[in-house]
Amino acid sequence: MEGRLANSWRLTVNDKNFIKTALLSEIRIDGRKPFEYRKISIKFGREDGSSEVQLGQTRVMGMVTAQLVQPYRDRPKEGILSIFTEFSPMADPSFEPGRPGELAVELGRIIDRGLRESRAVDTESLCILASKFVWAIRIDLHILDNGGNLVDAANIAALAALLTFRRPECSLGxxxxxxxxxxxxxxxEPLPLTVHHLPIAISFGFFSNESILVIDPTHNEEAVMGGRMTTTVNANGDICAIQKSGGEGVPQRVIMQCLQLATSKAASITKQIKDAVEVVNTERALRKVKRHPTSTGVDVREKQN
Structure with a gap:
């Protein structure tokens, strides 16, 4: 709950009371309903494996890179997947440069757990030579603007970057x-990663001794909420991970309610990610056709003209 403690001083007592009173009437300060998600925008850079996601006022950039390394001894035929986060003071004055805080560590662990424990990425396909060479996939997440709910935005950025990343093809000689x-x-031609499914992180905020529940809390709501729970599920309804921090224990019925809401929202977010990736892949294919000459040495673009 480091993020909540860090930004709570920005709100006056009246502001905090207003947020809590409005939630009792199922009204949120940004006009949303309790279970309404903010608008998601997904963009991609010119390089493979580069994405930028905006969730309301929150912006996160994802970057995927790869290098050949020696695998772990207990997993000689599996590649390596690692996640690193960077919290810039430009995104939020409460972020300190140079060292990862509690919030940065927690964010990385939630995304890592959702990807790794659900085996969303096929790490065995990253093996080039058993016990000697495998691909190490690194996901760097840069927080550009903190408008609340960094976990969900960063998770989407990581998935979008993974789906558009291409690693070099290798052979043995x-x-x-x-x-x-x-x-x-x-x-x-570089090869895409094998991604079996998309684990979508959906975060909930609890208020007034866990009696009030909202989805996708904003920065100001995080400053007054009593607890948070992030459920990572895929479009099929499979539970990949659950993370509860702060506040009191959550009853089973509330957990089941969150899982139902998260599954419904995960299906729509999955479709949005895949649609955005399909658009960028189509653009990439068109650029490749225009760049490569035909067998007669005539550019396709010139032939069409």
Whole structure:
């Protein structure tokens, strides 16, 4: 709850009381209903594996990179997936540069747990040579603006970046067949990652001794809420992870209510991510067609004209 404590001083007592009183009447200060999500915007950079997500006033940038490393000894045929977060003071004055705070660590763990425990990314397909070379996939999440609910926005940014990332194709050569050859994109087309499903993180805020529940809390709501729960589910309704922080215990009926709401919302967010990825993949394919010459040496674009 470091984020709540850090920004609570910005609100006056009257502001806090107004937020709580409005929630008792199922009214939120931004005009939403208790279970209404803010608008999501997904954009992509020119480079593969680069995304920027805006959730209300919250903005997060995701970047995926890869390098060949030696695998862990207990998992010689599996690649490595790691997540790193950067909280810039430009996004929120309460963020300190140079060292990850409690909120940064918690955010990274929630996203990592949702991806890793549900085995959303096929890490075995990242193996090039067992016990010697595997791909290490690194996800960097940069917080650009903190408008509340950083976990959900960062999770979407990570998934969008993963779906648009392409790693170089490799082959084995040499006299003993143990030499890894990394082919540049001009020679062989880079390969996408194998992603089985999309674990979507949906966060809920609790107020007034856990009796009031809202989805996708804003920055000001986080300053006065008593607890938070993030449920990570996919479009099929599979539970990938649950994280509860702050406040009192949550009854089983409330957890089931959150899971039902999260499953419904995860289906729509999954469709939005896939639609955005399909658009950028189509644009990439068109650029590739225009860039590559035909067998006769005539550019396709010139032939069409």
């Amino acid at each position: 040499g006299e003993d067949g143990q030499e890894v050859i990394v082919h540049p994109p001009e020679i062989r």
